[in-house]
Amino acid sequence: MSILKLFAKAFGSTARQGRLARRLWALNFLFSLLIIAPLAVAIHGHASHSLAADSVLVRLDVHWLTDLSTRYMESAPMLLALLAAAVLAYLLLVVFLNGGVIGRLGRPPGADGPAAFFHDCGLYFWRFLRVALLSIPFYLIAAGVIHRLVAALLGALTRRAATEWPVIIASGLRLLALVLLLGIVSMFFDYVKIGLVTRGSRKVLKEAWRTLKFVGRRFFRAWGLYLLAGLAFVLLTLAYLEVARVLPKGTPPLVLAVFVWQQMYVLGRQFSRILFFASEIEFARQEMSGAREKIREE
Amino acid sequence: MRKIFTVISLLIPLLAIAQASPQQAPSEAVTADTPSSGTSRAMPLRYEIWVTLDPARKMLHGRETIRWTNTTRDTVPDIWFHLYWNAFKNEKSAMMREARKEGLGEDSHGDFDVRDGNWGWIDVESIRLQGGGDLTPAMEFMAPDEPRHPDDRTVMRLKLPRPLAPGKAVGLELAFKAKVPRTIRRSGYYHNGYFLGQWFPKPGVYEEGQGWNCHSYHLNSEFFADFADFTVHITVPRGYVVGAAGREIARSDDPQAGTTTHTFLQERIHDFAWTADPDYIRLERDFIAAREVSEKEYLEVAGALRLPLEQVRLPDVKMILLINPEHRGQVERHFQALRMALKYYGLWYGPYPYPQVTMVDPPFRSGSGGMEYQTLFTAGTQVLPTPQANLPEMVIVHEFGHGYWYGLSASNEFEEAWLDEGLNTYSTGKVLAKAYGPGSVPFTLAGIPLTRYCGSFKYSDLELDRMAAVHASRLDPVVAASWRFASSVSYGMNVYMRAATNLRTMENLIGKEAMLRVMRAFQTRFRFRHPRSRDFIATASEVSGRDLGWLFDELFFTANDWDYAVDSAVSREVRAARGVFDRGGRKAETSRRMARRQDREKKEKTYVTRVRVRRLGEARPGGGVRLKVLTVFEDGTRKVEGWDGQGRWTEFTYEGRSKVAYAQVDPETIFLIDRDLSNNSYVARAKSAGALRWSAKLQFWLQNLLQFASALI
Structure with a gap:
């Protein structure tokens, strides 16, 4: 099956698992709300009893932003630390949720309620946490070593540039290289997680070795499929931005409309995230069944 | 060491500078073409x-x-x-x-x-x-x-x-x-x-x-x-395009040496810069005043400046542009920005006195962009400029403008840099607002403008200047020797943005036309001379007819904040009083029940409104200036009070049929330098929609941030 057909199949199975996306969106929303609530109270306290409340409704009022920044400037380090802690906690939550997502997508249809979902979350949490920890050095190598080498090479090529274009192109290539490198590492560890679920294995290192051989043999097909899912995400984002830029603002109902559109985009992102897993699972299934048939034929 | 004492000794008398009005001829008696007199020296x-x-x-x-x-x-x-x-x-x-x-x-x-x-x-x-x-x-x-x-x-x-x-x-x-x-x-x-x-x-x-x-x-x-007369002979390899201060009066080739010598001449300048690059494209245009400025505009400016029409008429100026080939598509944008600068600086602050001006788009990576020299300045742009960001226009207007504030009124940038940078940042904002309106923030990704999606965030220069100003006000005074600032950041924010915001405050206080006359008078009086801060203060006080010494004491010579706030605006219903009262020589008690009945029987309710205003900063008004405190009631009634702002707080009490809607100190935002403008007003009934909008936005941004972070897990 071509990767396009595989992608279409994965899209279908993701669409059928709509409640998964909604579940992830709800958790993402609630988690963010917990973090934002104190800030929202502060903003409310700062703006709601001021005439500035009228102007901030229609635009980003630079004077108001100035006022806000002068008032909270000294709290900025604490806020940043809180944000970092929140991101870390969210990453743990995602490690937990990934078990449910891949568990639901990767196993034969069965019970599909929250209980089954969270059962899978718990079942795979420690395995996926080990995968996440194992991935850290690979990300560091990709971003800290390989990307630096690429950046150094591009820097050397443009160091003596006499015009601006080579520098702009190099800057774009640097960014692209970073995205692609991180994508490759991410894809590889997605397949490790899928392998752990589909094979029921508990041994992360063994699965990683197996995945290395699996992906290594069919890298470009796997990567092509991953990039297709990435393209879907880019298209989704462009669609969101196109609509967002023409949405009018300035009245409470319009504020609500914009917020709803933003949340639809977040939901779309969750869908896109599941689509990545679904396409990888379809790919793994096809390749494994192909391999089994080959063995049988032999 | 002696120079430091010069600076310090300068600062002390400035505290009472408002009284020290210089013995000058009337402001417009000295024109750009008239040699300076009085304290000025021959060149x-x-x-x-x-x-x-x-x-x-x-x-x-x-x-x-x-x-x-x-x-x-x-x-x-x-x-x-x-x-x-x-x-x-x-x-x-x-x-x-x-x-x-x-x-x-x-x-x-x-x-x-x-x-x-x-x-x-x-x-x-x-x-x-x-x-x-x-x-x-x-x-x-x-x-x-x-x-x-x-x-x-x-x-x-x-x-x-x-x-x-x-x-x-x-x-x-x-x-x-x-x-x-x-x-x-x-x-x-x-x-x-x-x-x-x-x-x-x-x-x-x-x-x-x-x-x-x-x-x-x-x-x-x-x-x-x-100031000096310069004759400069520049010899470069043949094929180099040369730009320099002044006008080129001769050029000769030496075929044997393979060089060309360019001779430039310029009178009455104090700086001479030049540039050479074989890749420059050299172009010329004319600023033709009759085409650029209408009769109506001349009349308006002459009226505002209270000058005869002939004194505001502008001369024609030759504009020379040296531009990089890859920016060739932006040639007209450069010339148009320079036209705007020549027009508005000329109309407002006096005609440009030199016959030509050279604008240089400096070589790529030369790091020479955005700098002023007399009759020559450097701009700066990119091959992919953000269309609505007013770049390179801002750089061109600003750097040309220095030709007035460092160039013609040649202040000492070592000791009082604000007299150039502050005045020019203020002037640049005025010209850009008049010629272009608000600009967009130039968001880019890997050098590519993202205007399509981020272009809606517009700002004006005065907003950005204020943002820097209020963050800088506690770091250093505006007036200090340049090497005495706490850091480069403090220097930049105080000397450029805080000075400009203070000048905006002064403009709001004395009025736009009076401010225009102050700036014009200062420029005209001190052309081809070396003015000091005390000269600007004296000119401002004299021309505006107000004692402005306090404004400089509070906002330029100290590191003090300006922050006034309405602390509360509360209306309470006036209820019948309980207790024992003397009525007709007898003691009569009004009980709780009686008081309630009296309240119920009232045809109309009466409210007592208390508005409390506080001074949170150290800086205070002077010179008889009183802060306006506006209280608006729900029935539309408005009460305006004045407060000298000297104490830490004051309170205004009103009794009437209506509850307070809001109260506001400094309702016209005269004091743009106020550290927190949001607290200048207090609205009795909270309005949540704006706060909700930004809370929702923050929520959305955080959701996306979390998703980006988790994409790798």
Whole structure:
């Protein structure tokens, strides 16, 4: 099956698992709300009893932003630390949720309620946490070593540039290289997680070795499929931005409309995230069944 | 050391400067074309310079003749020179030491991370009296500023064989050579592109009774020099396109040497910069005043300035542009911005007095963009400019504008940089607002503008200036010697943005037209002279007819915040009073029940409204200025009170039929410098929609951030 057909199949199975996306969106929303609530109270306290409340409704009022920044400037380090802690906690939550997502997508249809979902979350949490920890050095190598080498090479090529274009192109290539490198590492560890679920294995290192051989043999097909899912995400984002830029603002109902559109985009992102897993699972299934048939034929 | 005392002694009398109105002719009696009188001096300097660029060795070889006339009543024993490029000579120069102190240039790419072989320097090889003896042994390096940098080589003193009596002149012949640095502080080279500012030995300014004002080249400092007539012969390899201050009066080729010599001439300037690059495209356009300014505009400006129409008419000016080939598509954008600058600076602050102006789009990576020199300035753009971001327009208007505030009214940028940067940041904002309106923030990703999605965030210069100003106000005063600021950031934010925001505040206080007259009068009175802060303050007080000394004391000479707030605005119903009252000689008690009944029987309710206003900052109004406090009631009634703002708080009480809707201190936002404008008002009934909108946005941004982070897990 071509990767396009595989992608279409994965899209279908993701669409059928709509409640998964909604579940992830709800958790993402609630988690963010917990973090934002104190800030929202502060903003409310700062703006709601001021005439500035009228102007901030229609635009980003630079004077108001100035006022806000002068008032909270000294709290900025604490806020940043809180944000970092929140991101870390969210990453743990995602490690937990990934078990449910891949568990639901990767196993034969069965019970599909929250209980089954969270059962899978718990079942795979420690395995996926080990995968996440194992991935850290690979990300560091990709971003800290390989990307630096690429950046150094591009820097050397443009160091003596006499015009601006080579520098702009190099800057774009640097960014692209970073995205692609991180994508490759991410894809590889997605397949490790899928392998752990589909094979029921508990041994992360063994699965990683197996995945290395699996992906290594069919890298470009796997990567092509991953990039297709990435393209879907880019298209989704462009669609969101196109609509967002023409949405009018300035009245409470319009504020609500914009917020709803933003949340639809977040939901779309969750869908896109599941689509990545679904396409990888379809790919793994096809390749494994192909391999089994080959063995049988032999 | 002496110079520092000069600065300090300047600051103290400024506290009462409002009374010290200078003995000047009426503001417009002196025009741009009239030689300065009163405290001004005749032009003491004349230069003729021959310089050759050696691109292979990145060297300049020069000869310079100077004629310096002692126009003061002092007898002068020596002449002090700036050798600015020695700031780039090694890590012991004042500039490099100050840069290192701020952590600039160590393991970072930037101006101060000088690679081996890229240092720049200047040597005076010989110096002779014209027709006389060799004075080379009489040269010595000086370190005039505190804290001292004894190894700095940017100031040189030449002891004259005989002290120079008042009115006498001395002619000197200097030979010098200079190594062109890889661009640092706007001067230097990249590939075949050269931008050369502050490149020749240049005398400081002799101040009567004070001596030579000739500071070391500091990290934050710019320049100060006397007006002079320049004739400069520049020899470059054939094929180089040359741009320079002044007008080119001759050009000759030397086929044998493969060089071309360009001769430039300019009278009455105090700075001479030039640039050379074989790739420049050189273009010319004319600013034709009759085409650019309508009769109606002239009449409006003349009316606002209270000047005869003929005094506001503008001359035609030749505009020269040297632009990089890859920016060729932006040629008209450059000329249009310069037209706007010539028009509005000319109309508001006086006609541009030179016949031409040269605008340079500096070579790529030369680091020379965004800098002013007289009759020549550098712009700066990108191959992919953000369409609505008013760039390069902002740079062009700003750098041209310096031609007025550092150029014509040639303030001392070492000691009082705000008189240039602050006045010009203020003026730039006015011109940009008039000519272009608000700009968009130039969001880019890998050099590609994201205007389509981020272009809706518009800002005006005064908003951004205020943002920096309120963050800078506690760091340093606006008026201080440039090397005395806590950091480069404090210097930049105070001298540019805080000064500009203070000037906006002054404009709001005295009115737009009065402010226009102040700026015009200051520019006209001090053209071709060296004004001080006290001159600006005196001009402002005199022209506006108000004592403005307090405004400078509070906002320019101190590091104090300005912050007034409405603390609360509360209405309470007036209820019948309980207790024992004397009625007809007898004691009668009004019980709770009776009081409630009386309240119920009232046909109309009455409310007592209390508005409490607080001073949260240290800065206060003076000169009889009272802060306006506006209280608006739900039935639309408005009450306006005045408060001198001296105490920490005050309260206003009203009794009436309506509850308070809101109260506001300084409702016209006269004091733009206020640290927190949001707390200037208090709305009785909270309005949540705006806060909700931004809370929702934050929520959305956080959701996306979390998703980005988790994409890798």
